[in-house]
Amino acid sequence: YEQPTMFENCKVLSLNYRVRWTLRKEENKIDIGLEAVTGIQNYMAFGWANPNSSSGYMLHADVTVSGFTEEGMPFAEDYYISDYSECSVDENDVARGVCPDSLYSGSDSVNNTHLVYGHRKDGVSFVRYQRPLKANDPKADVPVNHTANATVIWALGRIKPPDYLRPYSLPQNHGGPRFEAYGYLSLNVSEKVNDCAGPLDAEDKEDQELVIADANTPLVVTSGPAVHYPNPPNPSKVLYINKKEAPLLRVERGVTVKFSVQAGHDVAFYMTSDAL
Incomplete structure (x- = not known):
């Protein structure tokens, strides 16, 4: 039995943000865990940049946005960044911005992110999810070549919860300095990495209680x-x-x-x- 918080690899993204992963290439899957010292109203985003991008890596990136609902339940959803803006849908039902994949296609079947586990304790958020290496949405999903270096992006920030008119979460601009609130790096998920020393520790441990x-x-x-x-x-x-x-x-x-x-x-x- 594998504990949901256990992974084979761990990479430090910033002082307060880490990504963990276990590659399951025979199953065409990768398990990813996002862990951050952040507010319960905040999101954790991580994903793969468009391989054709040489700058502005977040644009046209395939990301998972994760966090906790107002009821304290974990979530992880597949998003695509078509523009540097909050998600909006025009009068022709065309989505633009940081939007769920389902808004671009009109179907929930393109949400290839599967939530596995999540908890919030002592000011630290942890969410584990699973995604395919080769997904079936050619417009919004970036395939992961598990043997090659690829640019991955990440961000932390506030998120607007769903409401009656808009049944999906709205990630807000990260609004912080590079490599603290957002960033990118080259990653080969086949390489063994473990540069996470000790647990994350939040100064404010009372936000849940x-x-x-x-x-x-x-x-x-x-x-x-x-x-x-x-x-x-x-x-x-x-x-x-x-x-x-x-x-x-x-x-x-x-x-x-x-x-x-x-x-x-x-x-x-x-x-x-x-x-x-």
């Missing part, structure tokens, strides 16, 4: 799947406050706190001074 009460804003209480809940008996569902799973709630003495409970009729919500 802390909600600070504000007297002017009600706290929204909902229920959802137990994704990160660490303590036994490990229930299948837990309470979320402001979309954070089973958080610590920080309140100020003397300040009235309002709760908007939207967790359903079968969920109990009570407050007590008893720590047990």
Whole structure:
């Protein structure tokens, strides 16, 4: 049995971002793990540049955009960069920008990225996914020659979650310096690489666990799947406050706190001074 966080190779992309991979050439697949010290509202992107590009490597690149939804669930999706802009669709249903492959073809079948696993812990995001070496979308997918050097690109940045009008995520411009928020390098996935020394360590480890009460804003209480809940008996569902799973709630003495409970009729919500 192979742990989902174990890979044969690891490459440092920046001080706070790493890519891991295991090549499965007999299966025409490669397993990739992206790991970064980044905010939970941020994306991690990694992919292959167009082999005909000699500069501006992100344009026409085949990338996977990964991260976590507002509910804390991991995702990894196939994107194609047709322009240096946020994804948009014109009146003729033509997609342009950093868009999911499915928008260019009109079919979800071209999403060749398969999510395997993801977790968020102590300010570090980790997502594992699998993609084919030779994909079946000639317009948006770049084939990976596993024996040759190829230019790969990467980026970190904010992402807009899906909504009712736009059922897909919108990666925003990385907005940071090169080799810190984005970059590129030459990579041969057949070569053995392991230059990752020790675990990534985030200064802010509380982003998953802390909600600070504000007297002017009600706290929204909902229920959802137990994704990160660490303590036994490990229930299948837990309470979320402001979309954070089973958080610590920080309140100020003397300040009235309002709760908007939207967790359903079968969920109990009570407050007590008893720590047990």
